[in-house]
Each structure stands twice: as C-alpha cells, then as structure tokens.
Amino acid sequence: KYLQEQNKSFRSAPLLMGITSGLAFGSKxxxxxxxxxxxxxxxxxREMPNRKKIKNILISIAAFCLIFFITNPYFFASGSEPVLGIAKNKSTYCFQGIAYLKSLRFGLGLPLLIFSSLGFLLSFKKEKGESCVHDKTLVIAWVIIFYLFISQFALHFGRYILPIVPVLIAVGVGFWLKPSRIRILNTFKTMAVIFVVSATFLYGMAYLSLFWKENTRTLAGEWIQKNIPAGATIGVTEVPWQFQMAPLDEDQYQLKVTGYDLKQLKETQPDYFILSSFQSGIPPVPKQMPPERSRFWNEFKESTQYRPLISFRQPLSFAGIVFNQSGASEDLIYLNPTIAVFERTGLPR
Structure with missing residues (x-):
C-alpha cells in the first residue's frame, strides 16, 4: 500500500513495517x-533521497529488533543456547530448488500450480499508461528471495515452502480475474478458472477424505493384534514411529530392529517383518527415499526368506478419481502410508 501511494509522507511507515516484520519473524x-x-x-x-532511505531502513530494523525482543524475550534470556542450538541442528548446503517446485506441484496440484504461476508472471506485465509497478516488483522479489533462501539447505520438507503459496495464488488469480478488451480472451479466462477450481476441489477433497477414512496404520495395527499371536517376534527396520508405522504393542510382541541390513535380518529371523512406504519402495514412495532404503528393498524383494502376507493401503482418491502420490514430499504421505506385513517362509501356523 505504501508503494502504491504517490505521496510518501506517511512518516510512521518505517516503524510499522519494522513492527510487522518483527511479529512475522517471531511467528517462525x-x-x-x-x-x-x-x-x-x-x-x-527512486524519488526518495538516499539519506532518507537509509534512515527509514534503520528505523525499520530497530523496530524489528525491539518487537522481537518484546514478543520473544526467552530468546535473549537463554543466553547462548539459541545460537548453540542453531549450530547443532544446522543443515548442510545443497540446492533443493527443483525439489521445492515438485513439492508445490504435489501440494497445490498441477492445474493450480500452472494456473497461479502463469498468472503470477503475467500480472507483472506493465499496463499501458502505468508509470509505477514498485508494489509488484516487491512481491516478486520477496517470492524469489524466500524461494532461493529456503532452497539452499539439504534438509527438505514440503511445508517449508508454504509461506509463498498465499502470495503466489493471490497475485496469480488477480491476472485471471482482470477483464480484457478481447472477448475471446475473457471467455478463455473464465473457462480456465472453472477448470482449475473444479480440479483443485477434487484434489483437495481427496486429501480431506483421508481424515474420515480409516487410517492405514490403524487398520494394520488392528489386524496385527487379531492375527499375529502374542509372543511372536516382529522385525522392523527402525524403532517404530507413529507417522510411519502401525502401532505395535511391545508388551505383547518381541520387536527386532534390524536396520536396513539384510544380513542382520537373516541372523535375527523374526517371525514377521513389517515395512511401510517410508522404509521401502512400496507406493506411495516419498521423494526423500535414502539410497540405503532403496538398496535394502531391492535385496529384500530378491530374497526368499519372507513372503507377503497382507498390505494396507488407502489411495488418495475422491469421486472415483485416484491421484498419484509417488514422489511427493514426506509431509503429504504421513496421512496414508502403505503398511505391508510379511511372514517368514516356512513359519508353522
């Protein structure tokens, strides 16, 4: 709003910008x-003198620091702990730009991503007679800065790119809703809006439907409790985690953690072995599948030590339409990983 006004005499603008930025930073x-x-x-x-620019920037930075101090005093009161925590949990450098574009594809759906991205880029075309597009430049600059910044780290989750989604959609949709002098272009825009809204509705409902359907982990846990006898040994590749594995009663079963090592699995020889989409190549396979897991899965399939017993899968679907999830970020597969139960070959029943 400040950039759109011709009169830049709004004196409290630097202070307000600093305060709102500080609040945003305090919100992670x-x-x-x-x-x-x-x-x-x-x-x-451009028309603002450099000295005034520097003054306003310094005021914004000061307000930014002050409001962050007021809203997050524990950050400063805890001494060096935040810095040590950042150093301990820092991520290595690895550009993940393509991975985040794929995350947007799976998160928004391909129609909405193309629709909003194209509208976002075309909205910055300077209209005839328009003398200033500073506000649009600021928006696209911020999106690029955030995208490049978050893409620098090896640790990658689809949720990290969420802050640019509202801006991308709001600005992108603005172009498609803006009337044109060409009638056929207006008709095309209307049809595009109807198609994208319909496709996104179906895609969104497919994810929402996972919350009213029985979760695959719950189904697998109930089946295991009813069909695997108490005292049996159950092998897993890692300590069971609630988002990746069915609930296993450690008082009822003996759990054997083998890691991603087929040799270790052969040595321990548990009666049953359980895998999920996060530990194997069972669809839907997340994008971040480490090489050791892929290697283990290939070796496990070639081995005749275990045979498939039952699997629990809840495909991403709505109104009879099934959407592909393989290659999506882990965030989007937490809702419905496939759980597969294997039985040791020759196990007496």
Missing part, C-alpha cells in the same frame, strides 16, 4: 526473507 518465518520486505520497499522508491 525466516529472518532474511522477512527483513528484506522493509529494506526492499525503501530501496525501490
């Missing part, structure tokens, strides 16, 4: 992309 949005908003805002105003 990333430091550099958040602080870049007030800084870029004043840099983009």
């Amino acid at each position: 949005l990333t430091f550099f992309p958040v602080l870049s908003v007030p800084v870029l805002t004043f840099i983009l105003i």
